[in-house]
Amino acid sequence: MTKAALNQNELRALRKLTGEPEVFSSSIQSSSLLSSSTCDAMSSMPVPDAPDSGLLVKISHAGACYLEGQTRNRRFTPQFPGNEVAGTVHEIGNNLPNANFTVGDRVMVLPKEDSINTGYAEYVPVDDINRVIQVPNRVPLEVAAMLPGDALKAYAAVNCAAPHVEKLRKVKSSVNILVIGGSSLGLWSVKLAKYMMGRNCNNVRLFVADNSIDRLLTAQDHGCYDIIHWNEEDHEQYIVERTLDSCRGGVDVIIDYVGTNRTMQRCLKVLNREGLILVGGNKPCETSISLSTLAAKQQSIVGVPRGNVNQLIQLLNAVQEKQVEIPAYKVFPVEDANHIFEEICECRITERAVFRFGSQSSGHLVDNH
Amino acid sequence: MPSNLSSRTLLKGIPRKTLYEAENILKPLELTDDCYRKVMEIMNQNIEEGLHPDTHANANIKCFPTYVRSVPDGSEAGVFLALDLGGTNFRVLLINLHDQEVSLESKIYMIPQPIMLGSGDQLFDHIADCIFKFMCDHNLHDKSLPLGFTFSFSCRQAGLDKAILTTWTKGFKCEGVEGRNIVELLHAAIDRRKDMKNVRCLAVINDTVGALISCAHSDPDCAIGLILGTGTNACYIENLDNVKTWDGDNDDPKQVLINSEWGGFGNDGCLDFILTDFDRAMDNYSINPGKQIYEKMISGMYMGEIARLAIERLRKHKLLFEGKGSEQLSTRGRFYTKYISEIEGDDVDNFAMTKEILEELELTSPTDQDCRLVRHVCSLVSKRAAYLASAGIACLLNKMGRERATVAVDGSLYRFHPFFHDLMMEKTAQLIQPNLSFKIRLSNDGSGKGAALMAAVASRLPREEQEQNKLNGAMKETSLNN
Numbered sequence: 055m056t057k058a059a060l061n062q063n064e065l066r067a068l069r070k071l072t073g074e075p076e077v078f079s080s081s082i083q084s085s086s087l088l089s090s091s092t093c094d095a096m097s098s099m100p101v102p103d104a105p106d107s108g109l110l111v112k113i114s115h116a117g118a119c120y121l122e123g124q125t126r127n128r129r130f131t132p133q134f135p136g137n138e139v140a141g142t143v144h145e146i147g148n149n150l151p152n153a154n155f156t157v158g159d160r161v162m163v164l165p166k167e168d169s170i171n172t173g174y175a176e177y178v179p180v181d182d183i184n185r186v187i188q189v190p191n192r193v194p195l196e197v198a199a200m201l202p203g204d205a206l207k208a209y210a211a212v213n214c215a216a217p218h219v220e221k222l223r224k225v226k227s228s229v230n231i232l233v234i235g236g237s238s239l240g241l242w243s244v245k246l247a248k249y250m251m252g253r254n255c256n257n258v259r260l261f262v263a264d265n266s267i268d269r270l271l272t273a274q275d276h277g278c279y280d281i282i283h284w285n286e287e288d289h290e291q292y293i294v295e296r297t298l299d300s301c302r303g304g305v306d307v308i309i310d311y312v313g314t315n316r317t318m319q320r321c322l323k324v325l326n327r328e329g330l331i332l333v334g335g336n337k338p339c340e341t342s343i344s345l346s347t348l349a350a351k352q353q354s355i356v357g358v359p360r361g362n363v364n365q366l367i368q369l370l371n372a373v374q375e376k377q378v379e380i381p382a383y384k385v386f387p388v389e390d391a392n393h394i395f396e397e398i399c400e401c402r403i404t405e406r407a408v409f410r411f412g413s414q415s416s417g418h419l420v421d422n423h
Numbered sequence: 424m425p426s427n428l429s430s431r432t433l434l435k436g437i438p439r440k441t442l443y444e445a446e447n448i449l450k451p452l453e454l455t456d457d458c459y460r461k462v463m464e465i466m467n468q469n470i471e472e473g474l475h476p477d478t479h480a481n482a483n484i485k486c487f488p489t490y491v492r493s494v495p496d497g498s499e500a501g502v503f504l505a506l507d508l509g510g511t512n513f514r515v516l517l518i519n520l521h522d523q524e525v526s527l528e529s530k531i532y533m534i535p536q537p538i539m540l541g542s543g544d545q546l547f548d549h550i551a552d553c554i555f556k557f558m559c560d561h562n563l564h565d566k567s568l569p570l571g572f573t574f575s576f577s578c579r580q581a582g583l584d585k586a587i588l589t590t591w592t593k594g595f596k597c598e599g600v601e602g603r604n605i606v607e608l609l610h611a612a613i614d615r616r617k618d619m620k621n622v623r624c625l626a627v628i629n630d631t632v633g634a635l636i637s638c639a640h641s642d643p644d645c646a647i648g649l650i651l652g653t654g655t656n657a658c659y660i661e662n663l664d665n666v667k668t669w670d671g672d673n674d675d676p677k678q679v680l681i682n683s684e685w686g687g688f689g690n691d692g693c694l695d696f697i698l699t700d701f702d703r704a705m706d707n708y709s710i711n712p713g714k715q716i717y718e719k720m721i722s723g724m725y726m727g728e729i730a731r732l733a734i735e736r737l738r739k740h741k742l743l744f745e746g747k748g749s750e751q752l753s754t755r756g757r758f759y760t761k762y763i764s765e766i767e768g769d770d771v772d773n774f775a776m777t778k779e780i781l782e783e784l785e786l787t788s789p790t791d792q793d794c795r796l797v798r799h800v801c802s803l804v805s806k807r808a809a810y811l812a813s814a815g816i817a818c819l820l821n822k823m824g825r826e827r828a829t830v831a832v833d834g835s836l837y838r839f840h841p842f843f844h845d846l847m848m849e850k851t852a853q854l855i856q857p858n859l860s861f862k863i864r865l866s867n868d869g870s871g872k873g874a875a876l877m878a879a880v881a882s883r884l885p886r887e888e889q890e891q892n893k894l895n896g897a898m899k900e901t902s903l904n905n
Binding site: 267268271281282283286288289290291292339342 | 838
């Protein structure tokens, strides 16, 4: 088995990419990275045993996850799977009676709440088979790999916003939705919003805001109504004015995947009465909110919910039936992970990157442009 | 409203030794009034050089004539398109002028990096495409639309509708544009499409002219346009007699707006006597070392970096953050100029905003003393910038000698810094001749509205000429001396 272990140079590059060693070493990821640095890049690790009541999944594809908002000029923290993984059943536990799984089944894995990043591993033991979802043949595994992560999170967010939007559509001639963060989460939100609104979406406008022009142009290509440049170097008042210039009549629903105090303060300045903010916090940070204003304007702030297994199955079915368009993605060999994260960091890659593990397929890249 | 604290009040409670060491490091940022007067004297000389053909070629302050002879008088009417290109955000505006009322619709289009660095044709095709989209959105295809273009890059104006780009700035590097007339390039792009025959560019201006013209629409005393934003520049009204480089007609009014391009002041080293180590360090790493010295001491693109360098210096001397920094604080360009406005506008009992900014820079657990010193650095840097801009304004006011004049200002530095206006009022009053009076006021959306007004004025000229012929010269253009 090949483990995508990092040699000394790669570790140094990644350390540079992710910030100061002292900061890096305080995280769990650091310990796993440091431990993996003791392995030669070409060495072979033993294949773990299947858990007695679970499955051993051989990974074929993994999404390249990172925390939203942490690109360009900021510390960039790759998130190793398993947050987004798909592959095949390699071994079935001895104590799994009446299992519906067979060796070779195509599956994707819903991450655990407290999943610990273990680096890129080709084999993942899964204790709880409820987290393993069979993937129909019509859905490529590189697409399936994306679904349990950003796609599911975006689906949960859009689901949470949907009742509010429906209520507003009945009383307003147009409803403005603002998605903050133009990377994979934002792109999935654009596609999923279209899916959920169906054909009658004439009076709903979905805007995407981001610091990166490149990501905004990608969002535009994905069919959002308009894009707004939240340039971090610009004065806050310019950003607010620019947003209100675009979202005529103010914003009714905001999905904020970046979740900083700055984004929250901007949200509160553009949000309409009876507006809703869905916020996904990426890191510990606080914000101040005027409770009297919140009450007087009947506004709500809700955390972006984690998606659940049922939603993941709904999402998988919608993808299978081609009711949801897949945002642009590119498949890369997992050995190139460090370089790919660097490209993502510099916004030279604005599509979702998916890593392919070598033994599953031949050398050609899959590109769905 | 935040108050502009005196240094004494702000730095109260800081140990004397710390204060002494910090002030020693920061002292070069404080200039004397004599320095400002010397700056004015040198600037005046530079302006004279820019206005004279014998010295123009080597002048640091180019003083390009704009060919703008008339300013709006409030009678302008009609529907106009305006373009505003000054950076990566390109705006198209539709402006309706009627009885001094102005209604405006605009849209921002983004310019991706490949187009900023590609060919000139690609850039202007993109601009034409944006105009087309805007016209589709607003159902404008069957209307004749005079257009004004605010192009905020260094240009030599060769006519009201002719501007030769001298050099790209602000990250643009399109091939085949420097040395060319941008109106010609725009018309060529429009003509390549064959579906926008109703759009013609009548006037091209820069943002300083736009600021002045926008303000003049309601304030007849308006005589200077000033930009204090990412960059800095000024334009002012000059008598034709003084513009030795003038190659146009001598009809009334015998005045023209001069685009000073004063950001280039100091390119020959004449400002070295006020440069600090922070300025030199910042200049060394800029995209144009040794150029735009005056601009680099004033404008928003550079002010944050000067503050960052000063803060880092204090940190290295263990006067801030217990000597521990962060990668963010060490990153060039990471201390945004908006931080200066936010820090100086902060509540000094809690320093809530200051602490948040320091946290964004990964500086944890700042002390009250850290916050006070950081604010002090920001205050010194912004005050110097405001005073240097004031010296420039005072130089122009003295040169014009108008009893009463209004300075129209636009740009993020002036708009958002809590004290910039007051600092400039104070210092300018100190530096001008005693018999003069002035106002400094914000010009709203000069880049958009000013361009439209300029198109209105430009579209008026042929009609007035006809009327003049008909009435045997009885009609006269509105004078700048209204």
